[in-house]
Amino acid sequence: MSRAARFLGLLLCAHALPSMAQVSNAGTIQVSSDGAVGQPGKAAYASDARLSNVAVAARVDPDAYILGAAWLQPALQRDQLRLRAGIVYELGAIRRQALAQGDMPLGETSAAFQAWISARPITGRRTSVTLDPSRLEVTPAEDWPVHDGDTLFYPRRPMDIRVVGAVEKACHLPHVSLQDARHYLATCPASAAADPDLIYVVQPDGAVFTQNIALWNRDLPRPLAPGAWIYVPFDRHAITGAADETFNHDVADFIATQLLSDEGWR
Template sequence: MTLIGVAWPIHAMAVSVSVSGEVGRPGVQSLQGNARLADAATAAQIKPEAYVLGASWTQQSKQFEQKRLQVGLLYELGAVADQARREGNAPLAALSTKLRQWLQAMPVTGRRVANTLDPGALAANDADNLPLDDADTLSYPRRPSTVRVVGAVQKSCELPHVALQGARKYVKACATQMADRDFLYVIQPDGQVFELGIALWNESPPMVLAPGAIVYVPLDQRLVAGAADKVFNREMADFIATQPLDGGVLP
């Protein structure tokens, strides 16, 4: 008996993507086939006033990794506070406890950094036009007018954005405490994180901060040694970067 193979058409399953913010069609978009970022952005009809640089893309597949990062950071901040109490360093104990409470209140978003979420740019460059998964979200906020300074500071600051002003000037306007003297971290509104050297021996070239950027002032590595590892401050900046531009509160 001869068996004749029959080729059945294979249809890619539809994906549902939720789009919010400054869009003409907010809500869940049901996209057919091998949907990509440009498909969701185009279907949502991004408004001219949307701040595309601060748009965020989240995926459930990223949440486990980010939750593990958050748990590790919470443990280290708790260890820093305990060590500071044993050493009689009450200001460091209070600061690390405050940062721990702030970090604990942050949601695990699953934010994924993309080169661009601009519909036109996505349509023009296949390399940036990445595939979507079911239950992904896209958010397009309004353009902010401030820069935030958080971390090893007496009180977190929200300062007016000044064109071409570097990170160090923002930090000077926000009193620091227990701060590292060699580095700062800049979190741009698209979620990219940059380490800046600020000492004479490692000074980085000037960096332009976009509206909505966050400057994370790291804890002095010498004060937290033994309780937190050497990548603690970088990982703090990385987790802060997972928060959407229009979400979260200052510690």
């Protein structure tokens, strides 16, 4: 074989084979950690890495609030964007119907809440998952695979409860240990547009519960964890025709995607 032929063969092989950098990056993913961690930022993991691998490597601070930790997945952002858009659209329809019927409290409250929802970020948070590093290491069923671009966010423990929805004004209230969720409404009163029979409780891990609060249907007390949300729903009878029957639950589900502390997320 001539020298030229050998050189051409080597050249073709060089183009056909991946570079060393490509080989080293094959089979790896980039996952980030943020918040109350000792090792924040993006890091490379094996393509089959799981939550425990990232949580342990992040060196979560002892004072991190594990209950409010969030697993953020870019793959979930599109569905959450659609959910928010649908809620915003229905709030606009509620407002138009209310004004046409002369229901000013409902019209004003829906407009204010529409502005609030529109300003909420799309996080990609996957709710109701365990992100405690110690628990993940010994509970394989909860140790889910992570994906390229994911982030684990660990906040610090908050001291408040947030009340939003059909209220006179959105509130940040001090958390009171073991206090029933409905008692917070004494400090943050519902508006005339609120459903009188129930509220939605969104715990810091994103779990959503309904709680009946009227005298005729009152549930047992439900204490809130620090950082929980109370969503006061719109009167389901007043919004019939403008929003579908899942509207209030959709709002609670979207609130569950919000991070415990927007200030703590970069």
